[in-house]
Amino acid sequence: MILSDLLGSEVVDAAGHHLGALIDVRLEISGAPHQLLAETVVVGILVSPHSRTSTWGFERRGANAPAIIARPQHWLHRGMFLIAWTDVAQIDEGRVTLRDGYERRDPVLASTAHPH
Amino acid sequence: MRRIFAVALGILTAIGGFVDIGDLVTNAIVGSRFGLGLAWVVLVGVVGICVYAQMSGRVAAVSGRATFEIIRERLGPRAGLANLGASFLINLLTVTAEIGGVALSLQLATSVDPLLWVPVAAFGVWIVIWRARFKLLENVTGLLGLTLIVFAVALFMLSPDWGSLAGQALQPGPPADEQMSTYWFYAIALFGAAMTPYEVFFFSSGAIEEKWTEKDLATSRANVLVGFPLGGVLSIAIAGCAAVVLLPASIDVTSLSQVVLPVAEAGGKLALSFAIVGILAATFGAALETTLSSGYTLAQYFGWSWGKFRRPAKAARFHLAMIICIFVAMAILATGVDPILVTEYSVVFSAVALPLTYLPILIIANDREYMGDKVNGRAMNLIGSVYLVVILVAAIAAIPLLIVTGAGS
Amino acid sequence: MPESRRGRSKRAQALAPLLALTIVLSGCSSPASTFDQAIGQGVAAVETARIAVDQQLDDRIFPTTTITALGDARRELVDASTSVSETDTSTESDAALRTDLLEALALGVTGVNRARDAMGGTGSLEDAVPALERASDALEALEERATEAEGARR
Numbered sequence: 001m002i003l004s005d006l007l008g009s010e011v012v013d014a015a016g017h018h019l020g021a022l023i024d025v026r027l028e029i030s031g032a033p034h035q036l037l038a039e040t041v042v043v044g045i046l047v048s049p050h051s052r053t054s055t056w057g058f059e060r061r062g063a064n065a066p067a068i069i070a071r072p073q074h075w076l077h078r079g080m081f082l083i084a085w086t087d088v089a090q091i092d093e094g095r096v097t098l099r100d101g102y103e104r105r106d107p108v109l110a111s112t113a114h115p116h
Numbered sequence: 117m118r119r120i121f122a123v124a125l126g127i128l129t130a131i132g133g134f135v136d137i138g139d140l141v142t143n144a145i146v147g148s149r150f151g152l153g154l155a156w157v158v159l160v161g162v163v164g165i166c167v168y169a170q171m172s173g174r175v176a177a178v179s180g181r182a183t184f185e186i187i188r189e190r191l192g193p194r195a196g197l198a199n200l201g202a203s204f205l206i207n208l209l210t211v212t213a214e215i216g217g218v219a220l221s222l223q224l225a226t227s228v229d230p231l232l233w234v235p236v237a238a239f240g241v242w243i244v245i246w247r248a249r250f251k252l253l254e255n256v257t258g259l260l261g262l263t264l265i266v267f268a269v270a271l272f273m274l275s276p277d278w279g280s281l282a283g284q285a286l287q288p289g290p291p292a293d294e295q296m297s298t299y300w301f302y303a304i305a306l307f308g309a310a311m312t313p314y315e316v317f318f319f320s321s322g323a324i325e326e327k328w329t330e331k332d333l334a335t336s337r338a339n340v341l342v343g344f345p346l347g348g349v350l351s352i353a354i355a356g357c358a359a360v361v362l363l364p365a366s367i368d369v370t371s372l373s374q375v376v377l378p379v380a381e382a383g384g385k386l387a388l389s390f391a392i393v394g395i396l397a398a399t400f401g402a403a404l405e406t407t408l409s410s411g412y413t414l415a416q417y418f419g420w421s422w423g424k425f426r427r428p429a430k431a432a433r434f435h436l437a438m439i440i441c442i443f444v445a446m447a448i449l450a451t452g453v454d455p456i457l458v459t460e461y462s463v464v465f466s467a468v469a470l471p472l473t474y475l476p477i478l479i480i481a482n483d484r485e486y487m488g489d490k491v492n493g494r495a496m497n498l499i500g501s502v503y504l505v506v507i508l509v510a511a512i513a514a515i516p517l518l519i520v521t522g523a524g525s
Numbered sequence: 526m527p528e529s530r531r532g533r534s535k536r537a538q539a540l541a542p543l544l545a546l547t548i549v550l551s552g553c554s555s556p557a558s559t560f561d562q563a564i565g566q567g568v569a570a571v572e573t574a575r576i577a578v579d580q581q582l583d584d585r586i587f588p589t590t591t592i593t594a595l596g597d598a599r600r601e602l603v604d605a606s607t608s609v610s611e612t613d614t615s616t617e618s619d620a621a622l623r624t625d626l627l628e629a630l631a632l633g634v635t636g637v638n639r640a641r642d643a644m645g646g647t648g649s650l651e652d653a654v655p656a657l658e659r660a661s662d663a664l665e666a667l668e669e670r671a672t673e674a675e676g677a678r679r
Binding site for chain 3: 223224225226227361365366367368370371373374376377380381384385388389392525
Binding site for chain 2: 008053054057067068
């Protein structure tokens with residue numbers, strides 16, 4: 001499975017209730033440099049309740065310029081939250097199921113880390 | 117001293133490089149039908165291209181990434197692919213128009229059927245892209261394109277009634293025998309011609325080809341901010357010539373031969389030869405730029421190695437893609453379709469595609485991760501946002517106006 | 526995913542009538558507007574040829590450019606005659622206008638051909654001037670007639 005297959009998947013809780021759409025997968029560079037790329041670790045998934053479109057990078061802290069794009073973007077992705085990878089129970093085609101008792105985390109990323 | 121020379125050369129090539137078949141044809145058509153009544157659009161378009169070209173140059177120089185790498189990263193794979201598809205197809209239409217323009221200008225010099233010139237023009241474009249150095253091809257076509265200044269000279273030699281020309285320019289609106297919808301259709305066409313997206317692909321990719329760093333930004337800004345407005349003046353001069361000679365004779369421009377008649381009227385054979393050389397250089401230069409742009413967009417999106425600074429064997433897919441584009445353009449022209457018609461459609465569809473290019477640039481120019489402290493300032497964001505709205509309105513209105521006006525007929 | 530697919534096909538269904546409408550709109554146009562357009566096209570072509578011939582007689586233009594301009598003008602004239610020939614009319618006056626318009630456009634073609642021939646060495650270019658003037662006069666007269674007819678219809 002490649003990451004772009006996941007994008008746009010419906011995200012549901014353990015009981016099957018609709019939560020939103022998976023709009024991005026957050027990776028973290030763990031630091032250990034390899035031959036081509038540094039080792040990356042999946043941190044979690046970004047879930048947006050109202051839109052399946054990309055955030056265009058506006059999920060990060062301080063990304064609010066220009067207002068003409070940032071405002072509609074923030075509105076479109078209002079209520080967006082981050083789910084830790086450990087809270088993901090199952091991944092099917094087009095559907096991601098979360099574990100019982102998953103935690104909605106703050107999606108805003110400190111601007112130093114890389115979101116991809 | 118070398119610095120000054122570099123800036124001067126850059127400005128001169130920017131002037132010559134601003135005008136392409138779209139600007140030539142659209143300005144002449146508009147001049148012959150509306151006089152200078154749409155000159156304001158050129159002004160609006162020039163400011164817009166200045167804003168976004170220097171923004172994309174800054175993005176390329178600071179982040180080291182060209183437009184389509186960014187589009188893919190920021191829009192996600194699906195929207196990015198849709199953007200690539202639309203931008204690429206419209207750029208291909210522009211390639212076709214430019215190669216057709218080369219054939220038409222060769223016809224003016226030889227009276228040989230343009231269909232016979234098409235393969236020659238296409239081969240010329242290919243061999244230059246394959247063999248010539250980036251800087252060389254940019255400078256030679258840009259400098260030769262400067263001979264288009266003859267249109268400005270011709271306008272003075274025609275000693276027009278400046279008062280009435282100024283009157284047309286200052287009181288915008290269609291003349292009595294033209295419809296409002298046609299007026300706005302051509303306004304959008306002219307805007308699309310002035311702001312053609314390929315100029316931005318080319319500009320930002322060129323920045324990477326020439327390995328710009330932040331130090332080169334001042335030079336690039338000077339090139340853009342001086343060169344493009346002067347290119348806009350040339351555009352208005354082309355419209356002015358048509359307004360003075362063709363409009364009173366009720367000649368609506370439909371062919372390139374009509375575009376040069378005012379120049380011959382004013383300055384005879386000498387002026388005409390300058391005009392033909394200028395048109396040939398401008399269209400050939402634009403054919404190179406658009407062909408390279410189609411290679412750039414594909415290669416940057418799919419992550420192929422690209423660039424004229426690599427030998428063709430090291431960027432095989434990049435070069436193969438361009439060869440295929442040239443062949444497709446040749447095939448379209450071989451059907452006998454009028455290149456002027458292709459040009460008219462290409463500028464209108466360019467207007468449709470404008471947001472696809474300019475929106476991502478505006479976004480990334482605000483991204484601290486790429487740009488550090490070189491992100492847009494408030495003023496730049498304000499004017500960028502205003503233009504984003506203008507671009508969106510033009511893009512949305514373009515197709516309905518195309519249909520309602522029957523492509524301006 | 527299936528939801529979104531259904532949404533897409535719904536959108537396609539909504540677009541279909543719009544597409545049909547545009548095809549209908551662009552397909553039908555009245556004889557009057559076809560004639561107006563053809564007159565404009567004819568005037569532009571004949572005037573272009575006149576300017577090119579005048580410049581040639583003044584030796585201000587390259588023969589290659591003159592030949593190109595004349596060829597372009599002829600293509601426009603032929604194009605205009607084709608669209609006029611293919612127009613149905615429903616009134617006597619429209620039918621008469623069609624006949625006269627075709628005649629005027631043919632005059633233009635004759636003038637342009639005479640000029641092209643002269644450029645190729647057959648006949649003299651001066652002879653093309655009166656022929657083009659006649660075509661120009663005929664088209665101008667038709668322009669007035671069409672404007673009057675339009676005024677009467679309103």
